Amino acid sequence: MDIKDLEAFVAVAEELHFGRAAARLRVSQPPLSLRIRQLEVDLGIALFDRTTRSVTLTPGGARLLPAARQALAQISTTRQVAESIRAGDSGLVRVGFAGASSQRSLPILSRAVREAYPGIELELRSQTYVYTALTMLVEGRLDLAFARLPARHEALASRVVEVEEIVAAVPDSHRLADRGSLTMEDLADEGFVSLPSDQGSILQSTMVALCISAGFRPRVEQFAPDSATVLALVAAGVGVTVTLSSVIPSQTTGVAYLPLVGIEPSHMFATLSWRANDPSLALRRVLEVAEVALPTPDLEPFRNSPFIKSIGRV
16 A cells, blocks of 8 residues: 555545546546555455445445545655655754853744644753853754854854853942943952853853953862853852953842943853854754844944954954
8 A cells, every 4th residue: 555545545535436536636537446456455455335326334434534644644744744844944053052051042032933834853962161162063963042242263263143242240349339431450459259260151261351451360269160140149248250241130139230330251152153054954044043133233333353253253
C-alpha cells in the first residue's frame, strides 16, 4: 500500500462513483479500477460492492475509511512541516545569553519571534559569561548569542542592540554616595568586589583596565560569580565595583550608582552574534525579526570607541 492507493480508496469511497473519482484524481478510470482491485487483493478484503448501477462501501471498507483519511492527513501535515522547514518558518534556534547583556533584550526578542513565527522554537541557554556563549557559538553548540563587543572571531557576525553606560556602584552609606559623579581616581583607595578574573568576563577586564589607566590596580576584597551577587556584596558594604547601567535593578536597595567621568571606554555594547556562514533559514528569520524588535541604536556618538572600531563600522 502506498499514498496513491490511499488517495484512490478515499476518492472512490467519497464519490461512490469510479468516473467521478477518476476525474477528481485526474487519472483515467481503468487504471483507477485496477488499483482498487489490486488494493483489495493486497489487503485481503473487499472494499466496495459494485453493480452496473452503483458503488457502495462494504462493512470492511467503511471501517477502513477513517484510518485511511487519518493517514492522508498525517502525510499532509508532514509535507506542510517539511515545507515550513524549507522556508525557514519553523525549526530550532539555540540562543545563548549571559546575565545583564540580555536581561532586557531577550524577552523582547522571544515574544517577537513567537508572534511572527510560532513554528520556530527558541531554545534558551543561560551562560555565566559572554565568552562562554561565544565559544559555544563558534563550536556550533549555539546558533545565536547575546554578547558584548568585542566579539572577535572571523567566523562570527555581530550587530549592536543596546548601548550600556559604565558606572560606579558604591554602598549607599559610602562617603562617595552623594557625589553627582565620580572619576576612577576617586576609587583608588577603595576595596573592590569583582567578577572572577579567569572566566573571560569583558566587564571584569574592562574594570581592571580602567583602574590601571587611572594609575592603580584594584584591591579586590571578594570575587562573586555574577553581577547580581557582586551588587549584593556592594550593598553589604564589602566594597565598590564598576558595573553597567543595564545591570541596575528597577528597585535598588543599599547601592548608589554614579556616572563615571573621564573614562575610555565610557560605554559597552550589547550585541547579537551568530556564525556568518550559518545556512539555517530559521536563524535568518529570527535575525529578520530582531532587526525590527531590537533595532541598532544610534552609534554615531561612539564611533571612536575601541569596541565599535573592533567591528569595523558604526
